[in-house]
Structure formats: C-alpha cells, structure tokens
Amino acid sequence: MPRPRNTAARRRQITDGLAQVMADKSYGQASINAIAKAAGLGSGLVHYHFENKQAILVALVERLVAGLEARREARLAAAGDDPWARLDAFVDAFAALDADADPAAVACWSRIGDEAARRPEVAVPYRAAVDRWHGALTADMAAVLTAEGQPTDRAAEAAAGLLAAIEGAFHLGQAAPGIIPAGAAAGMLKRMARGLLSADAAEAGR
Amino acid sequence: MPRPRNTAARRRQITDGLAQVMADKSYGQASINAIAKAAGLGSGLVHYHFENKQAILVALVERLVAGLEARREARLAAAGDDPWARLDAFVDAFAALDADADPAAVACWSRIGDEAARRPEVAVPYRAAVDRWHGALTADMAAVLTAEGQPTDRAAEAAAGLLAAIEGAFHLGQAAPGIIPAGAAAGMLKRMARGLLSADAAEAGR
Amino acid sequence: MPRPRNTAARRRQITDGLAQVMADKSYGQASINAIAKAAGLGSGLVHYHFENKQAILVALVERLVAGLEARREARLAAAGDDPWARLDAFVDAFAALDADADPAAVACWSRIGDEAARRPEVAVPYRAAVDRWHGALTADMAAVLTAEGQPTDRAAEAAAGLLAAIEGAFHLGQAAPGIIPAGAAAGMLKRMARGLLSADAAEAGR
Amino acid sequence: MPRPRNTAARRRQITDGLAQVMADKSYGQASINAIAKAAGLGSGLVHYHFENKQAILVALVERLVAGLEARREARLAAAGDDPWARLDAFVDAFAALDADADPAAVACWSRIGDEAARRPEVAVPYRAAVDRWHGALTADMAAVLTAEGQPTDRAAEAAAGLLAAIEGAFHLGQAAPGIIPAGAAAGMLKRMARGLLSADAAEAGR
DNA sequence: CATGAATGAGAATTCATTCAT
DNA sequence: CATGAATGAATTCTCATTCAT
Numbered sequence: 001m002p003r004p005r006n007t008a009a010r011r012r013q014i015t016d017g018l019a020q021v022m023a024d025k026s027y028g029q030a031s032i033n034a035i036a037k038a039a040g041l042g043s044g045l046v047h048y049h050f051e052n053k054q055a056i057l058v059a060l061v062e063r064l065v066a067g068l069e070a071r072r073e074a075r076l077a078a079a080g081d082d083p084w085a086r087l088d089a090f091v092d093a094f095a096a097l098d099a100d101a102d103p104a105a106v107a108c109w110s111r112i113g114d115e116a117a118r119r120p121e122v123a124v125p126y127r128a129a130v131d132r133w134h135g136a137l138t139a140d141m142a143a144v145l146t147a148e149g150q151p152t153d154r155a156a157e158a159a160a161g162l163l164a165a166i167e168g169a170f171h172l173g174q175a176a177p178g179i180i181p182a183g184a185a186a187g188m189l190k191r192m193a194r195g196l197l198s199a200d201a202a203e204a205g206r
Numbered sequence: 207m208p209r210p211r212n213t214a215a216r217r218r219q220i221t222d223g224l225a226q227v228m229a230d231k232s233y234g235q236a237s238i239n240a241i242a243k244a245a246g247l248g249s250g251l252v253h254y255h256f257e258n259k260q261a262i263l264v265a266l267v268e269r270l271v272a273g274l275e276a277r278r279e280a281r282l283a284a285a286g287d288d289p290w291a292r293l294d295a296f297v298d299a300f301a302a303l304d305a306d307a308d309p310a311a312v313a314c315w316s317r318i319g320d321e322a323a324r325r326p327e328v329a330v331p332y333r334a335a336v337d338r339w340h341g342a343l344t345a346d347m348a349a350v351l352t353a354e355g356q357p358t359d360r361a362a363e364a365a366a367g368l369l370a371a372i373e374g375a376f377h378l379g380q381a382a383p384g385i386i387p388a389g390a391a392a393g394m395l396k397r398m399a400r401g402l403l404s405a406d407a408a409e410a411g412r
Numbered sequence: 413m414p415r416p417r418n419t420a421a422r423r424r425q426i427t428d429g430l431a432q433v434m435a436d437k438s439y440g441q442a443s444i445n446a447i448a449k450a451a452g453l454g455s456g457l458v459h460y461h462f463e464n465k466q467a468i469l470v471a472l473v474e475r476l477v478a479g480l481e482a483r484r485e486a487r488l489a490a491a492g493d494d495p496w497a498r499l500d501a502f503v504d505a506f507a508a509l510d511a512d513a514d515p516a517a518v519a520c521w522s523r524i525g526d527e528a529a530r531r532p533e534v535a536v537p538y539r540a541a542v543d544r545w546h547g548a549l550t551a552d553m554a555a556v557l558t559a560e561g562q563p564t565d566r567a568a569e570a571a572a573g574l575l576a577a578i579e580g581a582f583h584l585g586q587a588a589p590g591i592i593p594a595g596a597a598a599g600m601l602k603r604m605a606r607g608l609l610s611a612d613a614a615e616a617g618r
Numbered sequence: 619m620p621r622p623r624n625t626a627a628r629r630r631q632i633t634d635g636l637a638q639v640m641a642d643k644s645y646g647q648a649s650i651n652a653i654a655k656a657a658g659l660g661s662g663l664v665h666y667h668f669e670n671k672q673a674i675l676v677a678l679v680e681r682l683v684a685g686l687e688a689r690r691e692a693r694l695a696a697a698g699d700d701p702w703a704r705l706d707a708f709v710d711a712f713a714a715l716d717a718d719a720d721p722a723a724v725a726c727w728s729r730i731g732d733e734a735a736r737r738p739e740v741a742v743p744y745r746a747a748v749d750r751w752h753g754a755l756t757a758d759m760a761a762v763l764t765a766e767g768q769p770t771d772r773a774a775e776a777a778a779g780l781l782a783a784i785e786g787a788f789h790l791g792q793a794a795p796g797i798i799p800a801g802a803a804a805g806m807l808k809r810m811a812r813g814l815l816s817a818d819a820a821e822a823g824r
Numbered sequence: 825c826a827t828g829a830a831t832g833a834g835a836a837t838t839c840a841t842t843c844a845t
Numbered sequence: 846c847a848t849g850a851a852t853g854a855a856t857t858c859t860c861a862t863t864c865a866t
Contacts, residue, residue: 024324032857042831042832044832044859048829053857114232114381117380160387164386166374168374169367171377176336188402250841252840253842259841438644453826457825457826526789526792528793538793542797569799570806578786579786580784583789584786587745593774603816606818651835660852671836
C-alpha cells in the first residue's frame with residue numbers, strides 16, 4: 001500500500017511553475033526555488049522529479065510544442081484540403097496561442113529559441129519541431145504554388161520566411177509590446193505569406 | 207600632466223568583449239571576468255568604466271542601434287525619394303548586418319530583445335530604437351500606399367509586421383541555423399513587405 | 413496471522429548493498445538510495461531496518477569481522493598447536509579474503525579503518541576486533557619466541573607490525589593496484605612476520 | 619601599482635587548511651567553509667585560487683609527496699652508498715613524518731590512498747609517487763641482495779611489501795591508535811624489511 | 825513490512841561588486 | 846587608470862530522514 005505515484009502530475013506542476021516564472025524572468029533568472037514556489041512545492045522535490053534544471057526546460061519545450069501541434073491538428077481538420085486554408089490553419093494555431101488563455105506560454109516561447117541556440121539538450125526538441133513545421137509549411141506552400149500554376153522551387157524558402165515572421169511576432173510582442181496591435185498578428189502573417197507566394201513579388205529582392 | 211583619457215576606447219573594448227561573449231553565452235552567463243578577458247583587460251577595470259554589468263549591455267545596445275542606423279542612413283542616401291527603394295534600404299541595412307564582418311553582432315541582437323523585455327534599463331534604448339524604426343517604416347509604407355492610390359491606414363500595422371519579420375529572421379537564424387538559406391533573408395523580407403502592402407492581399411486575414 | 417519476520421535477511425541485503433556501493437564509492441558517497449537500489453529494495457525500507465545510515469556501516473563491519481574470524485577459526489583447526497602454523501593461519505585468513513569470491517569485501521575493508529578513525533560508533537566494533545586480533549597474534553608470536561628460546565617482550569610490538577602490514581596490503585592493493593603481484597601477499601606477509609621475530613634482526617632499528 | 623600577487627601563499631594556506639580539517643574529518647566531510655575557516659580566509663576565495671575542491675586535495679598530495687621526498691633526500695645524503703643504510707633512510711623518512719611537527723600530515727596521508735583509489739585526478743600524483751618509491755626501493759633492495767650473494771628477482775615484490783607495511787603503519791596508527799607503540803614504527807619496519815630480504819625466510823609462504 | 829514521495833538542511837560553485845595596492 | 850585579490854550572497858544539486866498510503 002505505497003503512496004500512489006504522481007510523477008506525471010508533479011512534472012506538469014513543475015513545468016507550469018517554470019512557465020510562470022519565465023513570464024517575468026529569463027530562464028537563467030528562474031531559480032529552482034522560484035519555480036518550486038510557483039508550483040507550490042518544496043524545492044527539494046523539483047530535483048526528485050527532474051534530473052536537473054535544464055530537464056525542466058526540455059519538458060516545457062516538449063509540452064509547448066505538443067500544444068501547438070494539437071491546435072494545428074484541430075484547425076487542419078476544419079481546413080480540409082484547400083491549401084490556403086491549410087496555411088491559414090498554421091498561422092492561426094500560433095496566433096491563437098496569443099489569444100488563448102495561456103499568456104505564460106507566449107512569454108516562454110519567445111525565449112525558448114534563444115535557449116535552444118545555446119543548449120544542445122534544449123535544441124533537440126526545439127529543432128525537431130521547427131524542422132517538422134518547416135516541412136509541413138513547405139508542402140502546403142508548394143500546393144498553393146502548384147494550384148496557381150507557379151513553380152514550387154521557392155516553397156522551402158517561403159516556408160522559412162513565414163516561420164521567421166511568426167517567431168518574430170512572438171519576440172516583438174514581448175520585447176516591444178503594443179507595436180503589433182492586439183489581434184492583428186494573424187492577418188499580418190497571412191498577408192506576408194501571400195507576399196512570399198505572389199507571382200508579382202517574385203522578382204523583389206532580385 | 208594627467209594621464210590621457212581613454213575612457214571611450216575602454217568602454218568600446220568592454221562592449222566588444224560583451225558582444226563576443228554573448229555570441230556563445232547568454233547575457234546571464236556572460237561573467238564580468240569573461241567579458242574582461244575577451245576585452246583583454248583586468249576584471250577590476252570593468253567596474254571603473256561601467257557602473258554595473260547591466261550598463262555594459264545598455265551601451266552595447268546603443269552601439270548596435272547606432273551601427274544599424276548608420277547603415278540605413280548610408281543606404282537611404284542612395285535611395286533618394288523612391289518609397290520602395292527606401293523600404294528596401296531599411297531591409298538591406300539589417301540584412302547587411304548578417305552579411306557584414308560582425309557575426310557577434312548578429313548573435314547579440316537576437317538576444318537583446320529578450321533582455322529588453324525583462325530589464326527596464328535595457329528596454330529604454332531598445333524600445334526607443336524600435337519606435338523610431340517603426341515610425342520611419344510607417345512613413346515609408348504610407349508613401350508607398352499613397353503612390354499606389356491605396357488608403358494609408360494599414361501602414362502602421364504593416365510596418366510592425368515587417369519589423370517582426372526582420373527580428374524573426376535574426377532569431378530563427380540563431381535558433382535553427384540553416385532553415386533560412388544564406389543570403390535569402392533580404393529577398394524574403396522584401397517579398398513579405400510587398401505582401402503586407404499589396405491591395406490584393408488586403409482582405410487576407412479578413 | 414502475522415507476516416513472517418524477515419528482518420535478518422533484509423539487514424543482510426542492505427549491508428550487502430552498502431558493500432557493493434562502497435566498492436566503487438566512499439562511504440560518504442554511498443547514498444541511501446544507491447544502497448537500496450543495490451539491495452533491490454525501496455529506499456524507505458532502509459530506515460525501517462536501520463536506525464540511520466551509520467548503523468548500516470556498523471553492521472557491515474560486524475559482518476566482515478565475523479567472516480574473517482570464521483576463516484581464521486577454520487584454518488586454526490588445521491594448524492593444531494604449531495605456533496608458526498597458527499601465525500600462518502592468521503595471515504592466510506586475511507589473504508584469502510583477497511583470493512575468495514568477495515572483491516567488494518576487500519574494497520570495503522580498506523576503507524573501514526578510515527571511517528573508524530572518524531566515527532566513534534564504527535570504531536567500537538572495529539577496535540574491538542583489532543584488539544582481539546592483536547591479542548591473539550601476540551600470544552602466537554610469544555609462543556614462537558618461546559619455542560626459539562628468545563625473550564617474549566617484543567611479541568606485542570611484532571604483532572602490531574604484522575597487523576599493520578596486513579592492513580597496508582589491503583590499502584596498497586586498492587590505492588595502487590598492481591604493485592603487489594597477484595597471489596604474492598600471503599608469502600610477503602609471512603616473510604615479514606619472520607623478520608619481526610628473527611633473532612638476527614632484533615638489533616635492526618636499534 | 620596593482621595588489622601584489624600572493625597566489626602561492628594563499629594556495630599553501632588553503633592546502634594547510636584542508637590538512638587541518640582532514641585531521642579530524644574525512645575529505646568528504648571537509649567542507650569548503652571548514653577549509654576556508656581553518657585557513658582564515660573567506661569561502662569565496664578558495665574557489666578563486668582553486669578550480670574546485672578536488673584540486674585542493676591534489677595540491678595537498680603533491681605537497682606531502684614533495685615533503686616526504688625531501689626528507690628522504692636529506693637522509694640519503696648521509697647514507698652514502700651502503701644499501702642497508704639507503705633502505706633505512708627510506709623508512710626513516712616516513713617514520714620521521716610521524717615524529718616530526720606535522721601530525722596533520724600523518725592523518726592526511728593515511729586517507730589519501732583511499733581518495734586516490736576513487737578519484738583519477740588524485741590518483742595521478744599519488745600513483746606517480748608510489749611508483750617512484752617502488753622503483754627506488756626495488757633498486758636498493760636489489761643492491762642489498764646482490765651484496766649478500768642472493769638472486770635479485772624478489773626485489774620488486776619485497777619493495778612492494780615494505781611499501782605496504784609503511785602505508786599500513788600509517789593507517790593502523792590512525793584507525794587504532796596505541797596499537798603501535800610510540801617510536802616503534804621505524805624499528806618494526808626495518809625488521810620487516812630484513813625479513814623480506816632474508817635468505818632463511820625465502821622459503822616462507824612457499 | 826514496504827513503497828516511493830516529500831522535506832529541508834547543507835554542499836560546492838559562481839559571480840557581481842568592492843578594495844588594496 | 847589599472848590590476849587582480851577578496852567578499853558574500855545566491856544558485857544548483859544532493860541526500861539523510863520522515864511520512865502518507
């Protein structure tokens with residue numbers, strides 16, 4: 001009659017705690033004590049459930065990625081096969097993160113890329129997600145280009161551009177709040193996507 | 207006969223040191239000792255020339271901003287009054303940072319927005335620069351829209367979108383190297399700018 | 413119907429676990445969790461069977477001592493009353509620890525003296541055993557000296573010397589493996605014992 | 619006009635502090651704070667002068683080894699070429715450690731072998747010293763055997779035996795104080811050396 | 825008896841900042 | 846101005862011990 005296992009719930013509490021702290025502080029400033037306090041747990045328990053601090057960040061990245069992908073899946077189901085609708089589903093999945101109930105997630109995501117650039121363990125799930133998204137976007141964009149009778153060789157680059165714009169919207173939203181009007185992000189990103197795929201604009205930038 | 211003043215040179219050495227260290231580590235991980243070593247100076251000297259560590263970051267932000275604005279000024283002179291050329295000058299000024307000799311500056315800039323979001327002192331010069339650029343871009347974009355007979359009310363939002371995309375290109379370049387093909391950033395950004403300003407795309411995103 | 417008692421078996425499992433862990437780590441580095449894992453038990457159970465961590469070490473010392481004395485008893489039975497044979501039985505009992513199946517015990521023993529020097533509770537059984545062995549050795553050595561017509565006043569000192577050499581063989585075997593050739597320890601120790609008891613060598617060291 | 623360098627003196631203070639603490643506690647129990655207090659320094663300074671705690675131990679080992687070798691050199695000069703005298707010089711160099719002013723060094727040395735067995739960095743200087751001493755002892759013992767017309771093939775093993783006995787005298791002196799009478803160690807060890815080299819004893823241990 | 829979660833004190837280590845020279 | 850030593854608080858991590866089940 002041992003105490004029932006609750007590792008999954010505790011790990012979730014702790015990653016939530018990190019997300020809350022990272023809404024105000026950087027990952028480096030998020031002390032284990034602050035995370036534990038935000039999670040309502042003793043500090044020793046954090047290291048009982050996680051090997052080290054970085055492992056919490058990795059788990060948080062995995063959770064945020066899974067959440068984003070779940071949002072996208074939900075919207076893709078409604079989009080059917082229309083390639084523009086599929087692109088919009090992608091953008092909306094990210095923009096909805098902003099609109100939805102989890103402001104901590106937004107603040108975190110804008111910081112995670114930087115941590116990934118310096119910490120190989122964090123880079124693994126981050127980069128895997130980015131590559132997955134880049135592949136999916138490239139396919140959707142190629143479908144758009146094909147439907148419009150254009151060559152598809154610019155699809156990968158255009159997908160990278162849209163990813164960059166999405167990431168940038170998160171970052172700018174954190175670093176310079178108010179510059180992007182509330183609710184404007186999704187429309188902005190869709191217009192940029194259209195610019196990336198437009199035949200007219202193809203010659204811009206030589 | 208007083209020793210000749212060399213404060214300006216020393217401050218430059220030290221901000222350079224910070225930039226070098228921040229190419230590999232986050233600001234939080236950049237210790238004063240590491241900065242001093244990268245600058246080729248004794249560690250005690252750092253606090254003689256700077257009140258505290260954050261002041262170095264502020265000075266670095268100011269220097270990077272000044273550099274970017276100098277690049278833009280140089281290109282604007284060549285652009286004359288053509289509004290599209292002025293927009294391209296903006297994009298090129300940032301993209302050139304990438305192409306130019308200073309990879310440390312690129313790595314730093316992608317990190318500075320995050321620090322600005324958490325540190326009021328850093329936010330001051332960062333936000334001032336972003337606001338300045340946003341105003342200039344808004345004006346340039348309004349000029350484009352006017353020239354094309356469109357209403358200018360979307361100019362501010364479009365300017366925010368382009369800024370976001372520029373920032374995003376820096377961030378994605380650091381966090382997921384290789385996703386954006388080398389040399390492709392400027393063209394990508396210009397196409398996105400055209401998308402933001404296109405009459406056709408105006409209805410995208412409802 | 414009460415659950416059958418298994419305390420003795422559990423205590424044995426746990427002291428075995430400590431011995432295994434101490435073959436690789438020092439006592440200080442042997443955590444309760446590691447001991448429990450090596451014993452194949454849950455960590456909470458350790459403190460059910462032992463008051464505290466040090467009690468495990470004390471129990472282990474008692475077990476190793478009992479094992480050594482059992483080996484000596486077995487060999488003494490074969491040695492009869494011949495004083496040289498009794499001395500050899502002592503040496504062989506220790507050297508056999510080395511040759512026998514329990515390398516963990518060897519590694520432990522070389523560490524236990526050090527712990528005994530710092531922890532009174534551990535010192536109690538350790539010191540008692542050493543004193544017992546010293547007394548037995550002194551008697552055996554006195555018998556040898558008497559048989560050879562020499563005075564017995566050097567017996568106690570000689571016994572201490574042999575004990576030191578035995579301990580030293582364990583320590584050196586751990587700290588500098590290979591210095592003592594495999595299988596050479598027993599012969600070496602017996603020759604040293606003869607040196608300690610030799611009439612010729614009596615004047616050495618003034 | 620910088621503050622004068624005093625790193626060497628500080629490192630010496632700190633290794634002395636470790637030696638003092640290790641007279642009462644094991645290395646594992648010797649906290650940085652305790653070492654710093656024993657050295658009369660702030661705890662932060664310890665890590666300014668040493669990379670980490672283990673580096674202090676390594677430096678201490680090197681210092682103790684150097685001290686022992688200096689003692690031996692001094693005695694060797696007086697011993698001339700007489701092989702017995704050279705052997706006695708070795709034993710006396712170690713036994714004098716006991717008699718001399720530094721009881722902390724004795725307590726440390728008895729512990730260092732154990733640490734060396736578990737920590738590769740500590741093993742390097744320890745093992746190097748042991749190998750050096752083993753080589754020197756082997757040569758001296760071979761000279762003795764040659765002078766007495768015996769074959770020299772047992773010299774290396776005899777040297778290992780004497781080293782073991784010396785180490786054992788340190789350990790037993792710590793773990794069971796009083797067993798070895800004060801001042802008796804050197805004579806004991808010399809008699810054991812004679813036993814190891816005696817023609818009569820050669821057949822002992824079969 | 826048994827399990828594994830929980831606690832909290834203490835350990836090593838880092839580092840911005842201050843100071844003596 | 847400049848150097849590098851010194852300080853002490855903060856941080857991550859470990860772990861014996863206790864507890865709920």
